[in-house]
Amino acid sequence: MKSCESSGYSPSRDLLKRLSERGIDMETLVEASLKLFIPWKGMNREKARKTIRKYLKLLSRDPNISSLVMASARLDEDARIGLIPGLSKEDYLKDPVYLVADEILGMALALYINGWNGLFEYYRYDREKPGVIKRLPPFMDDVIAAFIAGVTSRIYSKGLEERP
Template identity: 30%
Template sequence: MDNGNRINSIDNEYIMKKLSKYGVNSKLLLDSGMKMCICTEEEQDAIKNGFYNILNTSVKNPNVYTLLICAILMDEEGKAGNMPFDYESDPTYIYSDEVIGMSIANEIAGTKGTFNFKWYDAKKPGIIGKLDKEGYMYLDDAVAGLVAGCMSKLFENINCK
């Protein structure tokens, strides 16, 4: 199979199944996004539908897909004690986890996504905070980037008051 066909055949089922092993699903991703969303009740349905569409498209993007896989693998290696630093302490001098999160947000929504990643990473709403508390140094940032990117992309396309 040539590279072009492989990219076109990516579906979101595999990556969402991998994320589900860590308690992440599309509803929890949406819930995290909505915790930081200021909107009216009437706007919520459009936001929810739009979020799921953007999420499904985004996880098929080969860059987003592979960055999510990287975060999962990095956490597996960290939990196994295979990092050249004290993984459990999430040292501030290690920023590769933020780079993954920012890269995902940027890939989905550009500068707006990268900017919003900072807010989701700092506030850690919903599943993002749960992953952080469970010690997933990389996956919490990857998920924050995914949510920030999807929410940012969504608001490019929706008219909220």
Template identity: 35%
Template sequence: MILEILKSKGITLERIIDTALELYIGNERERIKEKVRGVMLRYLEDINVQALLMAALLLEEKFNVEEDPVNLVADELIGIDIAEYIGGKMALFNFFYYDTKKPGILRELPPFLDDAIGGFIAGCMTLVFHELNLKG
């Protein structure tokens, strides 16, 4: 359901994955891409991730904030919550990396959605690399 809602806003799974991989430095791109896809699909079915993404969607609709005002922090909090929920405390570093660089689709999205999707990407990428490190 949430994927269909995001898709209606031009936010497809493929665009999210491409954005996640835009900051990836490594030579196992296809392997990482498939792992990221699996993690993302799994977490897009998680009710907590769905709720936070839906909150960002509704906030964009109700607040209609075109720019990202300096005093707006609620968008960051949603992104941080999603990132840490999926990837733990280490995902916080990835969130700020994606939030600062704004690769791919993130630079096109309004304030609440860019941080929510950025947090989703950061959490998923952190989880993928954590799982890869555990497997050696």
């Protein structure tokens, strides 16, 4: 087996770099986040944009978040070529209702990032699939929705803490 370096990859690439290599860059994540973001007094869209970017960078350094996101990317790669037992590549491409592992990964990530608030926000992003989320494959659409939902729900929670 070749090493990462000999294959042209640097093992020190962070999560945001790895997502960017898959066509999901920071601005794409921010734009998808803002599509469902609900501003409030003291948090207009421009401040929200900066805050979302800050939290995406911060949370992308968490190895647990990176592990779930990268595992989902790998599952999509394997499923696309029929390597998941019991799931044909034809069925995978249809995102069948019996495939729930993708939803479970999304739910786990949302709960990890911001508890129940993250989970309920995940449901909004998973249902609406704003921006880049709608064009992602089955596993990645759920974990990216959860990643974004975790970020936005944390911002809402912080906003509640700062209320007088």
